[in-house]
Amino acid sequence: MSNSSTLKVNLSDDHLKRVSRANPIQAIEELIWNSLDADATKIFLRVESNEIGNQTIVIEDNGSGISEKQASKYLGFIGNSWKATKSETESGRPIHGQKGEGRFKAFSLGRVVDWESVYQQDGSFYKLTISLNSDRANEFSVSTATRSKVNKTKSIIRVSELNKKVAVHNFDELKNKLTQTFSSYLYAYPNIEITVDGYLIDPNEAIEDVSEYTLELEDVAGTHQIKIIEWLEISSKQLLLCKNNGTVLKEHKFQPNRVRNLGYSFSAYIISDYITELNSDSSLDLIDMDADSKKLLDAAYQQINEHFKTKRSNERLLRLQGWKESGIYPFEENNDPGVIETAKREIFDIIASKVEDNLPKFANSNHKTKKFTFRLLSQSLENNPQSMQAIMTEVLNLNTEEQNEFAKLLEKTSLSHIIRSAKIVADRLDFLESLNTLVFDHKKSLLERDQLHKILESESWIFDEHFALAGSEKRLEEVLNIHLKILGKRCEDDSKVLINNERQGRVDLMLSKSVEVRxxxxxxxxxxxxxxxxxxxxxxxxxxxxxxxxxNNDERFHKSNCKWKFIAVSNQFDDIAEMRANNIGLPKGCVHQENSIEIYVMKWSEVITNAKARLKFYQEQLNYEADTESSMSYLHEIHNEFVPEEIREQA
Structure with a gap:
């Protein structure tokens, strides 16, 4: 270049390669920040391309430019930028860069960087050009300044001979990416315009909402804030680290599972004195390894989650109010619905919201159709919570991520389990109440095997939660065969087992523990x-x-490998049974105990009381009280064919 001088950069090639490393978007962002630091109010970015691919990246601005003196004094050094001693531009805007590294990021875009600058000095305007080449990254040429024909300051940077990856890079998302990076800045300084390939970035068009919060950090000096910008059309979930003046330094990847995916699109800007300090010390890349940084990030994650949790809650309240006002909500007004009802409503509200969002036909349906649809959903949830997964997948056509989120809601959170478990507990409480009615109010009409026994076949939990129904109405030798089968041993001796050497014995119900003791x-x-x-x-x-x-006496059983508990149950004891059921030194009801055999006699009142005691904690948590109506309703629904005729007639 004629009338130019070559200046050296006082750094090793390795260091220059390190500071110039960046992805294409980051490199463009750095060049735009340089324009903003030069007090530019209008910045134009264009990617020039042809049928082969991208050819040149051009950034033009109306900033103050760089003078010949500044070029000679500062461009040859990294860390000696004129910005290092300033926190604001001449117009009072915050300065982004301080290290003098930004211009070298252009090398991550292309081999040749040409920089044309028009600056003002002593009332006159001068023009100079600066050329850099990645083949000789440690030197640059600066032309001699000449009078400019244009009496306006400006800078034009042209990056050419683009790197292979940049030449084929798809810049379709460039506008959105730059909007996310610079929207906070543009929001604060509305007189600044950034135009990308002819499109003006307007944060007001892209922003749905802006919220700011102070982060309180223990033992971390300085002020710390987080600004959350929610986007309308931009799909993003982004965390940006900013200096205390609000300028963005870099994007920080969200740590796994730290921010709940509620479907919102946003950028969160952490604005902190501590980040400014880390950046000054060139240790910002180590932010995840620092104890104070961890406090800052933890506080930011917590605030982001709290922000969107509150937002989601408010949205649901508004939507819920709309359903209620229109009369399509399937649940009645209840100020104290209890845990079961609350869990049902929470899942229903989520599903119903998805129906509104994902089924356009629903929104256009008439009132009757909407009400019927919601009623069907609530009934499905009541009877089979897991069916909701199929509805969400097959009916609403949710994407894989949304399907996984809902599966996680049903399977790995407590809501579906609360409904399922609560229904079991409520049904059991109703059964105990109905059993109390059967054995005390209708004892004359209740038959042993045809009714009570059949009912208890499917309610065997009443005796002990650890036992499951294994056999019923079996001759005693069949019970022994079941025992042999479970133990895995068989004997060819099929002789009858006699009771008192006289007759075959019969038992009404046999329960076997579901898990081996050992x-x-x-x-x-x-x-x-x-x-x-x-x-x-x-x-x-x-x-x-x-x-x-x-x-006990049958030789076909290994007494050391099994333990038997025998119970006889009825409503009343005679005096002798009462005395034998209260033996000193034995558990209540135990009339015989030796080695592997225990024999109990129990009243139905004791069986019911013991079962209620086991359910008491859950009953208190669920705030559920079984009454005559609910208990008899359960009895008729589940065991109607075994209920005495006089009770069926009362239904």
Missing amino acids: PGHKDFLVVELKRPNKKIDNDVIGQIMGYAQAV
């Missing part, structure tokens, strides 16, 4: 149900002891 060892429960109006007396005790004796 490998090869099982616990068994044998329940002898008596008609509620049949008192337990010495004969009944003898009968159940006969069962126990038959098991």
Whole structure:
């Protein structure tokens, strides 16, 4: 270049390569920041291309330019930028750069960088050009300044001979990316215009909402804020680290699972004195490894989550109010719905919201159709919460991420389990109430095997939560065969098992523990149900002891590998049974205990009371009280064919 001088950059090639490293978007952002730091109010960016690909990247601005003196004094040094001693531009705007590295980021775009500058000095305007080449990154040429024909300051940077990746890079999202980076700045300084390939970035068009919060950090000096900008059309979830003056330094990747994905598009700007300090120390890249930085990031994540949690809650309230006002909401007004109802409503509200958002036909449906749809959804949720997954997937056509989020809601959070578990507890409380009615109010009409026994076949939890129904109405030798099968051993001896050497025994209900106590060892429960109006007396005790004796004396069982508990149940004891059920030194109701056999006699009132005691904690948490109506409703729904005729007639 004629009338030019070559200046050296006093850094090694390795250092220059490091400071010039950036992705294409970051490099363009740095060049735009240079324009803003030069007090530019109008910045034009264009990517010139042809059928082969991108050819040149041009950034033009109306900033103050760079003088010949400034070029000679500062461009040869990194860390000696004129910005290092200033925090504001001449017009009072915050300065982004301080290290003098930004211009070298242009090398990540292309091999040749030409910089044309028009500056003002002593009332006159001068023009000079600066040329840089990545082949000789440690030197640059500066032309001799000449009088400018244009009496306006400006800068034009042209990056040519683009790198291969940049030449084929798709810059379609460039406008959106730059909007996210500079919107906070443009929002604060509305007189500044940035135009990208003919499109003016207008933050007001892209921004849905702006919220600012102060972050309180213990033992971390300085002021710390977070600004959350929510976007209308831009799809983004972005965290940006900013100096205390609000200028963006870099994007920071969200740590996994720290921010809940609620579907909002936003950019969060952490504005902090501490980030300014880290940047000055060239340690911003180590922000995840620093204790004080962790406090800052933790506070930011917490505030972001809280912000969108509140936003989602407010949106739901507005939507919910609309449903109620239009009369399509399927739940009645209730100021104290309890845990079960609350869980149902929470899941329903989420599903119904998805229906509105994802089914355009629903929004255009008439009132009757909407009301019917919501009623069907609520009934599906009531009867089978897991069916909601199919609805969300097959009906609403949610994308994979949304499907996974909803599956996580149903499977890994408590809501669906609350509904399922709460329904089990509520049904059990209703059953206990109805059983109390059956055995005490209708004992004359209740038959042993046809009714009470059949009902209890599917309600065996009442005796012990750890036992599951294994067999019913089996001759005692069949019970022994079941025992042998579970233990994994068989014997070819099929001889009858006799009780008192006289007759075959029968049991009404047999329950086996669902889990081995330890490998090869099982616990068994044998329940002898008596008609509620049949008192337990010495004969009944003898009968159940006969069962126990038959098991205990049979050679086909390894007594060391099994434990048996026998129970006879009815409404009343005679005096002898009452005395034997209260033996000193034995658990209440235990009439015999030796080695692996226990024999109990129990009243139905005790069985029901013990079962209620096991459910008491859950009942209190669910705020559920079984009444006659709910309990008899459950009885008719589940066990109607076994209910005495006189009760069915009352229904």
